[in-house]
Amino acid sequence: MRFSVPRSLSPSPVRRQQRRSQSTFGLLTDSEESDISEPDDPDSDAFCYASESEVPQPQVTPRAKTKKTAEQQHIEDTVAAIRLRTRHHDPYEEWEKQTRKDSFRVARKQQKAMQLKINDELDQARTQEARRLAALHARQMEEVQAQLNSLKLKQQTEEEKLRKGWQERDKLLWQRIDSVIQLEEDKVRARLEAERKVRELEERKRQEEEMRKRELEEKQRKEEEDKRKAVEDAQRRRREEETKEAEAEKKRIQDEKERTDRLAAEADQRKAAGLTIAVEDWQNARRILSTLKTETMRPIKSDKPRKSAWGEQRRKITPKIGQLTNDPRAIRDITDFIHDKIIMPPQRHPPMLYTGLLSSLAKNILLQAETEVTAEKKAAIPLAQVAFSLLDRLETFPDIFFAKLVERCGGWPLPCAVPPTDVDDKPWPNEAVRNKAMGYRRSVQQGDALEPIVEYMTRIAGDMRLYFHILKIPPHTRPMHPMFQLPRCWMWFARIMGDHALLESPVAAQLIYTALDVLGSHALEVWGHQWLKMLELVYRGTTVGFAEGRLIGGTSAVGTSARTRVQMEVERIMTSAR
Template identity: 50%
Template sequence: MRFGAPRSSSPSPVRGQIRRSTYGLRSRYEDTDSDAFDDSDTSEDSVSSSSSEDDYTSEPEHGLKKSLSKSQRSPEEMRQLEETIASIRLRTRHHDPYEEWEKQTRKEAFMTARKEQSMDISGFHELQERQRMEEAKKLAVQHEREMAAVQVKLNHLRLQQQEEERKLRDDWDLRQKRLWARIEMVIRQEEDKLAKRLADEQKKREEEERKRQEEELKRRLVEEKRRQEEERRRTEEEEKKRAEEEKKKKEEEEERLREEEERQKRERLEAEKQQREHVGLSTAEDDWKAARRNIKNLKSEMASVKANKQLKVEWGKWRRQIKPKIGQLTNDAAAIDRISQELLGIIQPPTGPHHPQIYLAILCSLAKDILLQAEIETTAEKHSAGPLAQVTFNILSTVSDFAEVFFAKLVQRVGGWPIPQIPPNKDFDGREWTDREERIKVMGFRKSGDRDGFESEADFTSRAAGIMRIYFSILKIVPMRGPLRPMFQLPRYWTWFARLLGERALLETVIAAQVMYTALDVMGHDALQIWGAQWVKMLALMYEGVTVGIGADKFIGGTSPEGKAARVRVQLEIERIMSGP
């Protein structure tokens, strides 16, 4: 409770003696409003009040006495002033129970309201969490149903796709068979047409010549005949002169292109010489010289063996055991392993090593028999190259000396095509060829009963393609024991094509197109799996060479009927490789 009426002067001597000032103290209502929600406010307020009272009791009281002593006031004024001070002091010390109860009630109501609010918020959050979990479960069940439906649809589509792929493969195989049959038929028809056209042209020329002679006999006029002769002679001379000029111009252009290519090749080789020597690579000319040097050494060693009767007899005994084993070879893994072990037993008998010359002669005989067998069987049936290549590979991977011997015999049989390289105008030691016949033999042509003494280009092409099929089949086999010599490693396949496409003179021959087709047929698709996009670029160059040309109206394989047929085979083989297995 608050009292506003001033109190009368107290008769108590204590109240009369103690005169305290309460100026500057806070009221109880101000304390109650500001500290209604703090439990410690009451005690602090008491301490503060007591301390404040002491302060205001001590300091202001001395100030008041001092001011009263100085001022001249009447007793009535002094009495009123003391009563006012006593009233203020009483008011500040009054304790109201109702106010205390109201303050405690407000505090408890606030705490109750805050607790209820906290419980409501917690319940609301729990309700939201339950709803969220239910929604998540519903979504998970719905997703599982949709995933199962999608999986069923995907399985159905996968089965449908597999069935379509199988049908497409069957249709593609049937199409390939029909295509190849049609190609072979077209080739035969073109050959028949060419032969017929040549016969018709010959017959037509004979008929024209006969008619011309009859007309000349009918005229019997010397002047007319002379005039015709002069005009014919003049026309022939003009045509001959024009043909010679065109031929000369064409030859000059070809010579210029050849010289430019040779210059670029020399510059490229010179620029790459240091790097090539650093990594141990060799040029085509280096490989050809090494093969020719080995051929010369082998011939010298074989001549010494043949001159020594005892060595010749020993060599003949082992040679007669080699040839039947190569002829008995079949496409059977057990037979291949058995014959390989028997041949290795001949080369390296368990009783002890051969005489060095006998050992070299046996390797030469084995290489020769393998190549002869390749000429006979592989030319007729290309699938027979697999077993023969496997046996050769087994010996190459076991007998280290056989690689150089076999490669030298390979170069001797087909010339520079295993490298590939055009035989230069000089031998490996700088010696000039004695005559044209020696250089033709170095190019790989064999003696025959023809008037020029050598086999035809068609026979040489067929024979070389069969031998080169063995070589490419060996490159296809992955070594299991360790790397072979560089000329029988897989990168040699890429090197072979890179060198061939860089030699225009080689590309214009019939054998180039035929051997190129053989190489693509053996492992063209495998090369695509190995070298990827780089091999596609190589195939693009070959495809351009057989379709568009290599410049100066020249094509890979030349313009002969055999070259055109081989060019078509190369084109179809490239298309087959790019279309997939």
């Protein structure tokens, strides 16, 4: 153990001999050590003056020496012992210190070797565990892959079985269709051939008669030939035009008669199958509209309490339909509110008021389609979901809704041309009533005249887009009304592609594009190869034409643009089917 003491102060320049202490354990005191220090030692604390004049005079001290106390003596002894101890060299302590250092060095070396061994063992353990986990993972992956392969093989087997079944069914169906088509084509070909022969015979007779008359006229008017040549040319051209018009009218009447005869011949078969023709559907819708007007709305509006109750509930429908967004929760809430709070409240409405509210509800939905869907196509989706739910839940609403659709769109939802007589077989009172039955509206901007064709097409397309979206929604629990089932899409295309007069209208091209945009790809998934044939027929009508080269949509600029959209939509569907 070592001790350290602070360095003593430098001695005074006045050096005088002091009497040694009685007991210093053989060591000198501080003053004695200072006196015997070497003056030339650079490390000593000796003090030197520059000249003798700077040396102060020695102080006079009393001769009598003060006797040291016991405490001072003890302190001096302790200091002397410490000095002796600090200057003493102990070999044992040096050996002990060196031994401790060697022991620490050996211990550190052993500890390092042991730590390295432990780290190596941990690395080996981790490596073995990683290998075990990798082997386990590989085994599990093999098991999962084997299970997936078995499921995939099973799925492929089932798909192949279903595919073969559908192919056989399609083959049989098309064999029957082709046989019926061939039979009808043979009948039509034979009838056309007979008509052609009759027309040729009549044409020869007419030409012979005309030639005879011309020869007679030429003999009689030989002198006036130069003066009347221009008049005769004009008369001849007029006669030719009248002849063409008469032939066209005759052909149209003949085609209409053939179509009527064919439909009459097939009436029993349609009745047995539960099918109807477009004119029958139109007449049924017109009867429902007439009943609504005479037996429901007219009594309601003529009775003040009924009209007040009807107006109060009707005003609740419009804001709800206008607030509709493409949010499932909002759609459900609005549908439930209309059903539970307006149409079917806890305290039921009278039957007349109930029917009047259904008519107002259908009108509001169609008006919303005409305003919103024409601006944004996606707006038809939530509106169709609300309409579909209400059609499924409200009794008699499907008939009223379809009747209002026919009222807004004319014969296009069926599709069919509006006949020259109403359902009572009476001619239309005037052209304005017939135009209204065809779906035309008066335009305030045009001085109360009929709306332009572009505005008419856009409005009808908005209502029909809503109708096609309703057809696209699958039924929930029970089949929907026949007018709102997906097969109506196929029937709509079959009817419009078989009516050449409708196909020449630009509205037909616009509605065909709307139907393909909504149901084209979905119909391909449902009907497959059959739908491809329908698309091929539509595409041929937009490129090659039908009935002596006439194209779908006619030759107007509006029809041409709509026909181009139809062509591009068919190409898109065919591309996605590959």
